[in-house]
Amino acid sequence: MTAFVQQLIYGTSYGMNLAVAAAGLALIFGVYRVINLAHGQLIMLGGFATYVVTTQIGTHFFVGFFAAMAVMGLLGIALESTIFRILQARPATDQLLASLGVYMILGTVALRIWGDFEARPVNMPGEAWALHLGEDIRIDGARIVTIAITLALFIGLYFVVYRTHLGRTMRATAQGGETAELMGIRKRRVAALVFFIGGALGGSAGAMLGGLFNVRPDMGFQPLLMALIIIIFGGMGSLGGAIIAGLILGILYNLTVYYVGSKLGDLVPFGVLLIVLMVRPQGLFGLPGRRA
Amino acid sequence: MLEIKNLVLAYGVNRVVRDVSFSVAKGEVFALLGPNGAGKTSILRAISGLVPAVSGDIVFEGKTLLRRRPHSIVLDGIAHVPEGRQIFPEMSVSDNLMVGATVHINNRARVRELEARCLELFPIIRERARQAGGTLSGGEQQQLTIARGLMADPRLLIVDEPTLGLAPAIINTVADSFRKLRDLGLTIIVAEQNADFALKVADHGAVLASGELSFSGSVDTLRDRDVLRRAYLGA
Numbered sequence: 309m310t311a312f313v314q315q316l317i318y319g320t321s322y323g324m325n326l327a328v329a330a331a332g333l334a335l336i337f338g339v340y341r342v343i344n345l346a347h348g349q350l351i352m353l354g355g356f357a358t359y360v361v362t363t364q365i366g367t368h369f370f371v372g373f374f375a376a377m378a379v380m381g382l383l384g385i386a387l388e389s390t391i392f393r394i395l396q397a398r399p400a401t402d403q404l405l406a407s408l409g410v411y412m413i414l415g416t417v418a419l420r421i422w423g424d425f426e427a428r429p430v431n432m433p434g435e436a437w438a439l440h441l442g443e444d445i446r447i448d449g450a451r452i453v454t455i456a457i458t459l460a461l462f463i464g465l466y467f468v469v470y471r472t473h474l475g476r477t478m479r480a481t482a483q484g485g486e487t488a489e490l491m492g493i494r495k496r497r498v499a500a501l502v503f504f505i506g507g508a509l510g511g512s513a514g515a516m517l518g519g520l521f522n523v524r525p526d527m528g529f530q531p532l533l534m535a536l537i538i539i540i541f542g543g544m545g546s547l548g549g550a551i552i553a554g555l556i557l558g559i560l561y562n563l564t565v566y567y568v569g570s571k572l573g574d575l576v577p578f579g580v581l582l583i584v585l586m587v588r589p590q591g592l593f594g595l596p597g598r599r600a
Numbered sequence: 601m602l603e604i605k606n607l608v609l610a611y612g613v614n615r616v617v618r619d620v621s622f623s624v625a626k627g628e629v630f631a632l633l634g635p636n637g638a639g640k641t642s643i644l645r646a647i648s649g650l651v652p653a654v655s656g657d658i659v660f661e662g663k664t665l666l667r668r669r670p671h672s673i674v675l676d677g678i679a680h681v682p683e684g685r686q687i688f689p690e691m692s693v694s695d696n697l698m699v700g701a702t703v704h705i706n707n708r709a710r711v712r713e714l715e716a717r718c719l720e721l722f723p724i725i726r727e728r729a730r731q732a733g734g735t736l737s738g739g740e741q742q743q744l745t746i747a748r749g750l751m752a753d754p755r756l757l758i759v760d761e762p763t764l765g766l767a768p769a770i771i772n773t774v775a776d777s778f779r780k781l782r783d784l785g786l787t788i789i790v791a792e793q794n795a796d797f798a799l800k801v802a803d804h805g806a807v808l809a810s811g812e813l814s815f816s817g818s819v820d821t822l823r824d825r826d827v828l829r830r831a832y833l834g835a
């Protein structure tokens with residue numbers, strides 16, 4: 309029972325982290341209609357940005373965290389304005405392949421720089437203490453800090469998307485791009501905004517994953533895969549769906565690793581994917597027949 | 601106020617609008633008539649900057665609109681209510697309305713005034729404000745799209761096929777709202793297949809048949825001449 313509660317909380321922190329990464333992917337997909345596989349490397353580079361600023365330069369975690377968000381947001385804008393904009397008139401598969409190309413390039417660059425596989429830790433607030441629930445449930449402070457950060461990110465995201473005019477322009481573009489333009493919405497500005505927020509969310513996920521598990525050049529792959537499954541599970545483009553699906557997936561993953569074995573943990577996302585595709589292909593919150 | 605000069609539009613090599621010229625005077629309702637595929641929507645989209653012109657010119661208040669982005673055309677005073685309603689289905693009615701005010705959004709007082717004007721013209725919008733746009737009836741959606749266009753505070757309002765799929769009683773309310781808008785000093789261009797509606801609300805009009813202009817002039821002459829019948833029947 310005590311182990312169960314602990315794994316539930318660890319799964320929640322991992323799942324919230326994945327949900328943050330997935331929310332960036334879902335936002336870009338919902339508004340811009342591209343599945344940006346390069347997102348995985350923005351997560352990884354966000355981790356390294358945090359490592360450089362926090363560990364190497366020696367600042368507080370949050371300095372590195374916000375630097376990672378800003379730099380990855382700008383990288384998102386750069387990718388949109390160079391690659392995706394040119395390919396926007398082309399079939400979705402072209403954009404998908406191009407984003408895979410970007411994924412490979414960024415991965416290779418990271419390997420050139422940090423390919424020695426040395427352990428690269430990022431000190432996170434909360435690492436020095438732990439929460440004791442009752443006799444023998446011990447929860448790392450860093451896990452709790454992660455949950456708090458992700459909650460803050462989701463509240464901020466909700467506020468921007470549902471409570472500001474910028475959010476209205478994003479939602480309008482998602483629901484009818486050309487009509488949105490006819491209403492005076494600047495298509496390019498919305499695209500830049502969405503890629504900035506998406507990239508920043510990826511960067512923040514990388515910063516937190518780096519804090520929890522060390523930073524590695526291949527650290528973007530698993531969260532990318534999980535995030536892809538989460539947005540299919542949650543309903544393509546749905547932010548709320550991504551959060552709930554991320555939580556479910558993260559908790560299932562942790563419980564499986566703990567009770568069944570770490571080798572089987574990786575089967576969880578694929579098992580979930582198979583079941584979702586068979587039972588509810590539109591995802592938790594996707595509308596049947598909605599263009600996806 | 602708006603002049604279309606020898607306009608040619610094409611999709612690929614297919615020239616769907618050929619050498620069309622007409623002009624719209626300030627304060628009038630101008631009808632663009634013609635059967636399916638005549639090129640009405642293409643011309644309206646060219647005015648709003650969604651379709652590039654192959655040749656010719658579109659001049660609004662003395663300035664060309666060619667090679668301009670849609671948002672800057674809205675900023676200049678042209679709002680476009682697109683064909684097929686095109687409300688944002690998952691956004692609330694009031695959010696739909698506010699999207700229309702995008703170019704003025706930083707001027708809160710003006711947005712409030714514009715909103716008050718819309719609610720007065722279309723009271724149904726107030727009743728439905730919190731409902732998702734997609735749950736409105738066809739007639740309500742059409743009123744919402746016109747109101748949404750008005751939130752840009754345009755001097756020229758473009759409306760593409762407002763009566764499509766509406767019951768006669770609702771078509772009459774749309775006609776009434778056009779008259780009210782003209783009384784407010786707006787210039788309106790309305791594209792229609794429904795000639796009865798167009799002849800009822802418009803002062804001048806142009807008739808298109810497969811991409812070419814077959815008539816342009818006052819609606820009174822249009823009523824008497826048989827250009828309409830010929831355009832529609834291809835006779």
Ligand SMILES: Nc1ncnc2c1ncn2[C@@H]1O[C@H](COP(=O)(O)OP(=O)(O)OP(=O)(O)O)[C@@H](O)[C@H]1O
Pocket residue numbers: 611616634635636637638639640641642643683793
């Ligand atoms: N995006 C497009 N790509 C290729 N051809 C198009 C496109 N849009 C319109 N066309 C063609 O251009 C011609 C004119 O179409 P347009 O939509 O302007 O006609 P319309 O007068 O508005 O017709 P309707 O009354 O049916 O709305 C048609 O032959 C149509 O098939």
Ligand SMILES: [Mg+2]
Pocket residue numbers: 640641642683760761
């Ligand atoms: Mg049309």
